[in-house]
Amino acid sequence: xxxxxxxxxxxxxxxxxxxxxxxxxxxxxxxxxxxxxxxxxxxxxxxxxxxxxxxxxxxxxxxxxxxxxxxxxxxxxxxxxxxxxxxxxxxxxxxxxxxxxxxxxxxxxxxxxxxxxxxxxxxxxxxxxxxxxxxxxxxxxxxxxxxxxxxxxxxxxxxxxxxxxxxxxxxxxxxxxxxxxxxxxxxxxxxxxxxxxxxxxxxxxxxxxxxxxxxxxxxxxxxxxxxxx
Amino acid sequence: xxxxxxxxxxxxxxxxxxxxxxxxxxxxxxxxxxxxxxxxxxxxxxxxxxxxxxxxxxxxxxxxxxxxxxxxxxxxxxxxxxxxxxxxxxxxxxxxxxxxxxxxxxxxxxxxxxxxxxxxxxxxxxxxxxxxxxxxxxxxxxxxxxxxxxxxxxxxxxxxxxxxxxxxxxxxxxxxxxxxxxxxxxxxxxxxxxxxxxxxxxxxxxxxxxxxxxxxxxxxxxx
Numbered sequence: 001x002x003x004x005x006x007x008x009x010x011x012x013x014x015x016x017x018x019x020x021x022x023x024x025x026x027x028x029x030x031x032x033x034x035x036x037x038x039x040x041x042x043x044x045x046x047x048x049x050x051x052x053x054x055x056x057x058x059x060x061x062x063x064x065x066x067x068x069x070x071x072x073x074x075x076x077x078x079x080x081x082x083x084x085x086x087x088x089x090x091x092x093x094x095x096x097x098x099x100x101x102x103x104x105x106x107x108x109x110x111x112x113x114x115x116x117x118x119x120x121x122x123x124x125x126x127x128x129x130x131x132x133x134x135x136x137x138x139x140x141x142x143x144x145x146x147x148x149x150x151x152x153x154x155x156x157x158x159x160x161x162x163x164x165x166x167x168x169x170x171x172x173x174x175x176x177x178x179x180x181x182x183x184x185x186x187x188x189x190x191x192x193x194x195x196x197x198x199x200x201x202x203x204x205x206x207x208x209x210x211x212x213x214x215x216x217x218x219x220x221x222x223x224x225x226x227x228x229x
Numbered sequence: 230x231x232x233x234x235x236x237x238x239x240x241x242x243x244x245x246x247x248x249x250x251x252x253x254x255x256x257x258x259x260x261x262x263x264x265x266x267x268x269x270x271x272x273x274x275x276x277x278x279x280x281x282x283x284x285x286x287x288x289x290x291x292x293x294x295x296x297x298x299x300x301x302x303x304x305x306x307x308x309x310x311x312x313x314x315x316x317x318x319x320x321x322x323x324x325x326x327x328x329x330x331x332x333x334x335x336x337x338x339x340x341x342x343x344x345x346x347x348x349x350x351x352x353x354x355x356x357x358x359x360x361x362x363x364x365x366x367x368x369x370x371x372x373x374x375x376x377x378x379x380x381x382x383x384x385x386x387x388x389x390x391x392x393x394x395x396x397x398x399x400x401x402x403x404x405x406x407x408x409x410x411x412x413x414x415x416x417x418x419x420x421x422x423x424x425x426x427x428x429x430x431x432x433x434x435x436x437x438x439x440x441x442x443x444x445x446x447x448x449x450x451x452x
Contacts, residue, residue, distance in 0.1 A: 069448055124402035132399055135389035144385045147445045148399065151378065154441060155403050158434055162406035162413075 005211065012204050016197075023190075023197045031190040043101045045191060049198035050093040051119070057087025057202060058126065062153035065146035074217060075210065077142035080149055081133060082209035084126050086202055091123045114163040121159050125152040236321030237329040244333035247306065254302040258295040258341040263348055265291035270352055280353045285415030288349060289371070289408055295345075296338045296375050297400065300383040301393040303334055308387070317450055327380065327446035331439070334376040335369075342368055360418040367424055370431035371411035377438040378403050384449050406434050 027045045034041035064080035067073075098116065099109040110116065129152055133145045183191065248254055269287045273279070307313045316326060343365075350357055357364055379400055386395040414427025 069445070121402050121405050125399070128395070128399035128402060132386065132389055132395055135391050135395065137388065137390070140388055143448050143451070144388060147381070147449055148385060150445065151381070151403060151438070151441065154437060155406065158406040158430070158437070162409040162430055 009204075009208065009211065012200075012207070016200055016204050019197045019200065023194050026190045026193055031187050032184055034187075037105055040101055040104050043097050045194040047094060047097040047101065048191070049195045050090045050097070052195060053198050053202045054087045054091040054094055054119075054122070056199070057083045057090065057206075058122065058153055058156070060206075061087065061126075061129075061149045065149035065153075068142060068146045069150075074142065075214060077146065078210050078213035079206065080146060081130075082206045082213065084129055084149065085209070086205050088123070088126045088130060090198075090202070091119065091126065094119055095123060112163075114160055117163045118156070118160045121163075122156065125155060232320070233322045233325040236319060237325040237332075240316065240319075240321070240326060240329035241332050241336075244303065244330070245336060248333075248337065254299050254337055255340055257302065258299045258337060259344045261298055262291040262295035262341050262345040265294050266345060266349055266352060275353065277354050280355050281419040282416075284349070284353060284355055285412045285419060288345075288415065289412050291345060292338070292342055292368075292372070293375065293401070293404070293408065295341050296334075296372070296379065297397050299337050299341070300334060300376070300379045300400075301396060303330065303337070304383050304387050305393075313450070323447035323450060324443035326450075327442050328439070331373075331376050331380040331442065334380050335372055338372045338376060339369060342372065357418075363418055363424060364415065367411055367414040367418070367427060367431070370428060370435060371407050371414075373435045374407040374431055374438060375404055377435060377442055378407075381442045381446060381449060384446075406430065410434070 023045075027042055031042070031045070033039055060083040061080045064076045064083065068076035068080060098119075102111070103109050129145065129148050132148055133141060136144050266287065269290065273283060273287075275283055307316065317323075319326075346357070346364075349355060379396075382400050382403065383393075383396055386393060386399065389395055410427045410430040414424035414431070417424040417427065
């Protein structure tokens, strides 16, 4: 059983490595250079998939928090915390790559636009989630962080709605938009490939962290048993 | 259910009674709100016109700070001499205990706000008389949202090794919608518009988080 899991993990890692190299090749060699923005537009293939992964990760944290409160199974708590940590990482990538693109294209690093601001607020919420988690005593950690995880995610739509009262400067979604918003087919292909690779990257990291968590739990159980008699 | 309701009412009555006898939280909260208003006056030195632009944000900075102090205080009184354990032993639904505690926080925070407002009017030469009822409604809805989330999170952070220090760190990003909507609503009133959008958003926020708090409080306090 455990052997199988380790084998699948290794296969996933090798596959992921190959796909990530392929993704880089596609982004910098295959996808055409955008006419007005120039090469800086390539950041889009990292920025948008990272944003997608961050939101997905926080949603997974929310779901795992709910199911933890219902089932009280340790593995659900482990999924919630791993997903939040990985989501935080990708959220940071979004917040770093955005201004790098924004400065040459918009002329400013930052604007208080709904998407930017919500992402920043989200980042703060999950930093606080992870901070509180690390300061909670072991026995209460899982339950209390689950409640914080639920409160945090329910805030997301309300944060977005409240910030929308300000003007929007962020580019509208170019993929499903109306006329004139289309992407070059090659760009579209590379974008979806990148999206897939980032999602797989997220899945593999969370998977490894959850496995690490269960191994840690097993190790401490074995130590406990040895100490008992 | 009626028993639960009566229990919640008596918890609320007890909290208000303690506060009326000791006046600890109210005094600290009000003084802190006033000091914030004072310090921000030094920081910005706004003219009468500028007050209309920055006044609403300034008021809510003061309310949020003093509200945080209040949340920490109402919880620390329960920690002394095992008050929380005694509360949990009461034959009252956990959700109702949460509602009673949130209601107590709402009462204290509103009281501090009501005392702060006249000082704001005097210090900043602000004219709020023409829309006072609407202003109080926006304040009340904002305060309910603040306390709905704050009451629950204060119980969570109280169990960390850092006690109250972490409360603002998690509470402030969570109340961004309350803060923005309350400030926007108050700004609309200063401009002479109706704050209907703000009121709607605050009402949704209040209902959502009171409901979630009601459902999850049992997990937060279980020993």
